[in-house]
Amino acid sequence: SAVISQKPSRDICQRGTSLTIQCQVDSQVTMMFWYRQQPGQSLTLIATANQGSEATYESGFVIDKFPISRPNLTFSTLTVSNMSPEDSSIYLCSVGGTSGSNYEQYFGPGTRLTVT
Amino acid sequence: EDQVTQSPEALRLQEGESSSLNCSYTVSGLRGLFWYRQDPGKGPEFLFTLYSAGEEKEKERLKATLTKKESFLHITAPKPEDSATYLCAVQAPGSARQLTFGSGTQLTVLP
Numbered sequence: 001s002a003v004i005s006q007k008p009s010r011d012i013c014q015r016g017t018s019l020t021i022q023c024q025v026d027s028q029v030t031m032m033f034w035y036r037q038q039p040g041q042s043l044t045l046i047a048t049a050n051q052g053s054e055a056t057y058e059s060g061f062v063i064d065k066f067p068i069s070r071p072n073l074t075f076s077t078l079t080v081s082n083m084s085p086e087d088s089s090i091y092l093c094s095v096g097g098t099s100g101s102n103y104e105q106y107f108g109p110g111t112r113l114t115v116t
Numbered sequence: 117e118d119q120v121t122q123s124p125e126a127l128r129l130q131e132g133e134s135s136s137l138n139c140s141y142t143v144s145g146l147r148g149l150f151w152y153r154q155d156p157g158k159g160p161e162f163l164f165t166l167y168s169a170g171e172e173k174e175k176e177r178l179k180a181t182l183t184k185k186e187s188f189l190h191i192t193a194p195k196p197e198d199s200a201t202y203l204c205a206v207q208a209p210g211s212a213r214q215l216t217f218g219s220g221t222q223l224t225v226l227p
Contacts, residue, residue: 001162031213042203043217092159096213103148103207105215107159
């Protein structure tokens with residue numbers, strides 16, 4: 001399985017500011033995803049980070065609010081823009097299996113964001 | 117739309133008291149069903165993937181099974197360190213490979 005790291009591990013931010021979260025993988029992966037886990041809730045997919053093209057966003061999530069970059073096969077960033085207290089969540093990066101027939105997904109440790 | 121329902125929401129067991137967690141799913145063609153363990157403040161830890169009805173997988177005290185409508189995670193003689201939230205997720209066919217998660221079962225094993 002891939003080793004995934006995220007930075008920062010946690011942050012406290014003021015309303016109206018933006019935060020960029022980094023996701024680094026120790027091997028090249030085709031699929032990278034960003035999820036949100038609100039307090040006491042399960043995981044919700046924000047978007048699929050596509051290498052070399054725009055991210056694919058799920059219903060309810062837009063690029064202006066959650067811009068994503070994927071410059072190569074081992075790295076991605078998610079920005080939470082113009083934050084409000086409702087954005088307080090854990091943000092998780094995940095990666096798909098490294099081989100064509102491996103559909104497993106592995107998650108990073110998460111970034112705990114608190115917006116005041 | 118893919119749906120995943122987990123039950124119970126919370127489960128308290130005495131150490132050594134075996135039990136099962138349920139994951140019911142509705143998906144238009146199942147590529148895979150995933151079980152994860154999540155400890156507080158951490159990302160989900162991958163446990164199992166099941167691909168077809170009748171398939172079973174085991175890891176230490178955990179055993180996952182799959183039917184056409186649901187999956188069970190059996191916990192045999194649990195220990196306090198098994199306390200965590202257990203998440204179930206499904207993956208539909210297609211190139212996207214994203215997961216749809218259930219709400220999880222919070223397991224507490226008392227010494």
